[in-house]
Amino acid sequence: GEDVEQSLFLSVREGDSSVINCTYTDSSSTYLYWYKQEPGAGLQLLTYIFSNMDMKQDQRLTVLLNKKDKHLSLRIADTQTGDSAIYFCALGGHGQNFVFGPGTRLSVLP
């Protein structure tokens, strides 16, 4: 089955860029997603990328996909304290169940 890995923790200073990485084993998924979970809240879709794309930018968020290396990353520019949360990468497609990584807990230091 699919195996998705993420670093568990990341700390950055407010105003710096954050880069959250995700690696996976099975490249058959159609879409790759980034979800954010704030304390006590549900999963919020941040952004997604279609598997035949290399990059997607959405305001402060940049998603990079390296299919050869099976590596997905999420870059958050000008990280703010409100960005502190757990970030999950997920792989899936239409009508398919999602496979999630373990989540990366991002801490933003003042």
Added chain:
Amino acid sequence: EAGVTQFPSHSVIEKGQTVTLRCDPISGHDNLYWYRRVMGKEIKFLLHFVKESKQDESGMPNNRFLAERTGGTYSTLKVQPAELEDSGVYFCASSPVRGFETQYFGPGTRLLVL
């Protein structure tokens, strides 16, 4: 448009008791999924409904878990009898048959089995 809702938000029960979780998907979404995150580990797939039919229940851990979706609207997930290792957060998600290729998640039900 209302999002996916789940009830209750929290549940604390004793080992051996029964708990029923409810999920109301976004109106018109035929696909409904249950996931859970146990002890801070990965979010794991449990099962997938298309309307009232179980499309994939390969993630259900054992026969103590029973999911239903009568009428193809809301869904319930019953755990009977609950065990300590069932503690975690249970998420529900829904998606349309056609349209945007993602799943919309509810806030989750936090279950604690003592």
